[in-house]
Amino acid sequence: MDLLQTIGGYLFTDIRMAAPVLLAGLGLLLMNWSGLLNIGAEGIMLIAALAAVAGSHFFGSVWMGLLLAMLAGAVFGLLFAVLTVTLRANQTVVGAALNILGLSLSTTLNRVFFGIETTVTKVDAYKVLEIPLLSKIPVIGRAFFAQMPIVYIAFILVPVIHYFLFKTKPGLNLRSVGENPRVADTLGINVYRTQYLATIVGSMIIAAGGAFLSTGLLNFFAEDMVAGRGYIALAAVIFGKYRPTGIMVAAMIFMAGNVVSNVLQVAGVGIPYTFLTMIPYVLTIIALTIFASRAVAPASLGKPYKRG
Amino acid sequence: MSVILEMENICKQFPGVLANDCVCLSVKEGEVHALLGENGAGKSTLMNILCGLYKPTSGEIHLEGELVRFNSARDAMERGIGMVHQHFMLIPTMTVTENCLIGDKEGNAIKLDRKEAGQRLKELAERYGMEIDPDAIVGTLSVGEMQRVEIVKALFRGAKILILDEPTAVLTPQEARALFKMIRALTDNQFTVIFISHKLDEVKEISDRVTVLRQGSVVGTYDIDQCSVEELARLMVGREIRFDVIERRQAVGDTLLEVNNLSLHRQQSSEGKLLDDLSFEVREGEVLGIAGVDGNGQAELVECLTGILRASSGEALYQGNDLLKLSTRDIMSKDVSHIPQDRQKTGLVMPMTLVENFALQDYYKKDFGKGIFLDWIGVEDRSAKLIKDFSVKTPSTYELAQNLSGGNQQKVVAAREISREPKLLIAMHPTRGLDVGAVEYIHNQLIDQRDKGVGILLVSTEMEEIMRLSDRIIVLYEGRAMGCVRPSETTIEEMGLMMGGRKLDDIRKGRVKEAPVEENIM
Numbered sequence: 001m002d003l004l005q006t007i008g009g010y011l012f013t014d015i016r017m018a019a020p021v022l023l024a025g026l027g028l029l030l031m032n033w034s035g036l037l038n039i040g041a042e043g044i045m046l047i048a049a050l051a052a053v054a055g056s057h058f059f060g061s062v063w064m065g066l067l068l069a070m071l072a073g074a075v076f077g078l079l080f081a082v083l084t085v086t087l088r089a090n091q092t093v094v095g096a097a098l099n100i101l102g103l104s105l106s107t108t109l110n111r112v113f114f115g116i117e118t119t120v121t122k123v124d125a126y127k128v129l130e131i132p133l134l135s136k137i138p139v140i141g142r143a144f145f146a147q148m149p150i151v152y153i154a155f156i157l158v159p160v161i162h163y164f165l166f167k168t169k170p171g172l173n174l175r176s177v178g179e180n181p182r183v184a185d186t187l188g189i190n191v192y193r194t195q196y197l198a199t200i201v202g203s204m205i206i207a208a209g210g211a212f213l214s215t216g217l218l219n220f221f222a223e224d225m226v227a228g229r230g231y232i233a234l235a236a237v238i239f240g241k242y243r244p245t246g247i248m249v250a251a252m253i254f255m256a257g258n259v260v261s262n263v264l265q266v267a268g269v270g271i272p273y274t275f276l277t278m279i280p281y282v283l284t285i286i287a288l289t290i291f292a293s294r295a296v297a298p299a300s301l302g303k304p305y306k307r308g
Numbered sequence: 309m310s311v312i313l314e315m316e317n318i319c320k321q322f323p324g325v326l327a328n329d330c331v332c333l334s335v336k337e338g339e340v341h342a343l344l345g346e347n348g349a350g351k352s353t354l355m356n357i358l359c360g361l362y363k364p365t366s367g368e369i370h371l372e373g374e375l376v377r378f379n380s381a382r383d384a385m386e387r388g389i390g391m392v393h394q395h396f397m398l399i400p401t402m403t404v405t406e407n408c409l410i411g412d413k414e415g416n417a418i419k420l421d422r423k424e425a426g427q428r429l430k431e432l433a434e435r436y437g438m439e440i441d442p443d444a445i446v447g448t449l450s451v452g453e454m455q456r457v458e459i460v461k462a463l464f465r466g467a468k469i470l471i472l473d474e475p476t477a478v479l480t481p482q483e484a485r486a487l488f489k490m491i492r493a494l495t496d497n498q499f500t501v502i503f504i505s506h507k508l509d510e511v512k513e514i515s516d517r518v519t520v521l522r523q524g525s526v527v528g529t530y531d532i533d534q535c536s537v538e539e540l541a542r543l544m545v546g547r548e549i550r551f552d553v554i555e556r557r558q559a560v561g562d563t564l565l566e567v568n569n570l571s572l573h574r575q576q577s578s579e580g581k582l583l584d585d586l587s588f589e590v591r592e593g594e595v596l597g598i599a600g601v602d603g604n605g606q607a608e609l610v611e612c613l614t615g616i617l618r619a620s621s622g623e624a625l626y627q628g629n630d631l632l633k634l635s636t637r638d639i640m641s642k643d644v645s646h647i648p649q650d651r652q653k654t655g656l657v658m659p660m661t662l663v664e665n666f667a668l669q670d671y672y673k674k675d676f677g678k679g680i681f682l683d684w685i686g687v688e689d690r691s692a693k694l695i696k697d698f699s700v701k702t703p704s705t706y707e708l709a710q711n712l713s714g715g716n717q718q719k720v721v722a723a724r725e726i727s728r729e730p731k732l733l734i735a736m737h738p739t740r741g742l743d744v745g746a747v748e749y750i751h752n753q754l755i756d757q758r759d760k761g762v763g764i765l766l767v768s769t770e771m772e773e774i775m776r777l778s779d780r781i782i783v784l785y786e787g788r789a790m791g792c793v794r795p796s797e798t799t800i801e802e803m804g805l806m807m808g809g810r811k812l813d814d815i816r817k818g819r820v821k822e823a824p825v826e827e828n829i830m
Contacts, residue, residue, distance in 0.1 A: 166420075167419070167420055168418050168419060168420050169409065169412065169416075169417065169418060169419070169420050170418065171420070172402075172406055172409060172410055172420055173410060173411060175402070176399055176402070176410040176411070179399040179401060179402070180397075180399050182397070183397045183398065183399055183410070184410060184411065185380075185381070186361075186380075186381040186382070186397055187381075187382070187385075187410045187411035187465075188380070188381075188382035188385070188411040188413075189410065189411045296401065299399070299400075299401070
């Protein structure tokens with residue numbers, strides 16, 4: 001019974017940790033299916049994490065924080081779209097620029113808003129929302145049904161985005177843009193508008209993931225707090241073969257590494273903790289080297305499209 | 309039959325090229341109207357204008373008596389014009405149904421009803437004698453099936469006029485026959501088909517009327533019943549070809565290059581060969597011309613001989629080596645020079661200076677420097693000399709290649725390759741896109757080389773050039789040699805027939821009663 005309890009606890013942590021990576025992955029997925037390769041998720045999450053804390057601090061509500069974070073994400077998305085879609089700049093370079101911009105801007109604004117103090121400003125964060133009855137299921141009840149609302153949203157988005165992509169006409173149109181924009185264009189789809197929309201909406205979903213880091217997992221902003229999750233999300237999309245369910249599984253696996261590292265640290269094995277914190281990242285690299293070549297990316301991913 | 313489509317005085321000016329020069333085309337409802345012409349005759353440009361991809365510089369399009377203006381492919385599609393491009397506009401990872409539903413605005417705006425659409429597609433296809441599986445992933449289909457999907461897609465989207473751009477180019481003979489049956493079924497149901505081709509037999513077989521294009525202008529529109537294949541060939545190629553074969557001063561020498569049974573398979577596909585069992589030889593002081601419509605294996609042949617592509621089988625003996633087994637540098641270091649087909653893509657590095665471009669081929673040799681260091685002073689002197697010798701018009705030896713005119717760029721390539729004093733010169737489209745003066749200049753350079761005893765393999769789609777310079781001509785068609793002729797012993801008609809896929813033997817057999825068959829000079 002005790003063991004089961006422990007496993008339930010691990011599962012709880014895994015799901016909670018996976019949620020931000022899952023959100024970022026789903027946001028990236030929408031962009032990828034419109035043919036845009038954005039490595040800037042890390043930067044978007046960082047600025048969103050700060051915006052969430054700022055919103056929560058100044059308006060006194062974590063939901064206002066989320067709103068502000070998604071707004072910040074939308075602005076970053078718009079910037080990415082203008083540069084890569086309209087001006088056809090190199091997508092990888094712009095994505096890298098977003099990461100640098102997100103890191104430096106969030107650091108600077110954090111110091112402007114909250115000053116350089118040793119005590120961090122704590123803000124309103126999400127409360128656990130227990131689903132009556134279901135959360136009482138032994139072992140898994142708490143893991144699945146006693147999470148923060150944004151965790152539920154992240155996991156509900158998986159079937160929603162899957163349905164959108166593969167069962168609706170707008171989803172088909174979006175995928176056709178990512179596969180072959182010229183074909184989409186000749187069939188009357190506005191390629192540029194599709195890419196703008198996918199980028200802005202996608203960035204807002206990524207931003208929600210960032211917001212959860214600073215107002216869910218923690219309740220303050222720390223510099224560079226995303227700590228590579230944006231890149232892990234990027235890997236999760238590839239490992240998940242550009243399918244929402246795949247991304248979900250990938251996020252859970254990668255973050256399970258995080259859980260294992262925590263457990264080992266607490267258990268006090270003789271390995272220095274710095275090595276243990278490497279586990280999720282090492283896991284990501286291993287998974288990518290094994291599976292990356294088998295993933296089927298949208299055919300025009302990363303290639304700028306020019307009409308006519 | 310009433311006239312359904314009228315294109316009037318269509319002109320299309322591309323930078324430096326007048327692709328369509330006051331072209332008029334009148335198509336009747338329910339007919340198969342063929343557009344016949346060589347590469348660059350303006351067929352595809354005209355049809356891209358009709359289907360909304362290009363905007364004409366001037367001219368009008370009347371559809372069912374009404375003036376129309378298309379800004380996009382969608383505009384044209386909404387008026388019932390559908391085009392099946394040579395390169396299919398399909399997404400291989402999606403199913404047939406999905407491909408047909410992209411951008412679809414009918415019915416439910418959100419829900420993707422695959423089942424209902426698939427059913428409709430199936431019925432539509434069956435009505436015209438086609439069979440398709442709506443749930444098949446397009447990437448798993450054969451080329452013929454993909455083409456069928458394209459046709460059904462056009463019909464599904466309401467096409468009444470169907471434009472087929474070289475539809476048989478990618479088909480096996482059996483698939484082509486099935487296609488023709490389909491076309492007949494369509495025209496029986498009041499659909500109109502515009503059929504672009506340069507294959508004479510096909511045009512004769514499938515079309516009701518034919519419009520012949522040559523160099524951007526219409527030669528004429530004819531009822532197919534009143535034209536023989538020979539007449540079509542003459543109309544397509546044109547009469548005004550100069551036959552003044554240039555006098556030669558030297559006899560042809562020994563065999564320099566001997567190609568035996570050269571074949572090249574299509575990648576990732578067992579069927580179809582890009583080059584099929586080619587055998588020929590080039591002798592010292594001889595120009596062997598390779599003629600044919602573009603895309604019939606010429607580029608592949610040259611790339612096999614220069615080590616860029618690996619041939620599937622065969623041999624190319626040159627100075628005791630098999631060129632097919634050597635690397636490009638090994639080949640080039642054995643006194644072989646190559647003037648590639650595209651001076652801007654493969655001949656020169658556009659953002660580099662002329663000095664650098666001149667050094668590209670031989671930079672590693674002793675004459676060009678010591679060890680890893682280039683002797684820039686020597687290289688510059690060399691460049692200055694070549695620029696002078698080949699009268700390249702450039703402000704300086706350090707001008708970027710991209711700032712020169714096309715003719716001068718070609719002179720740079722020719723200068724670099726000829727100055728290497730090759731024994732074998734492989735030249736592909738050496739005068740493509742050049743003005744008359746530059747053409748003359750390059751031709752004289754080639755003749756000079758020939759007279760010095762260099763063996764030249766000249767690949768060109770310009771009939772005039774081939775006929776003028778070559779000692780013998782091989783006509784390629786779908787990677788096969790249709791025959792080998794001397795320019796003085798052939799006719800334009802015969803060349804046209806071979807370029808259209810008739811074997812020399814078959815052509816001459818037809819005339820066997822009038823004249824004895826000429827000796828086989830292969």
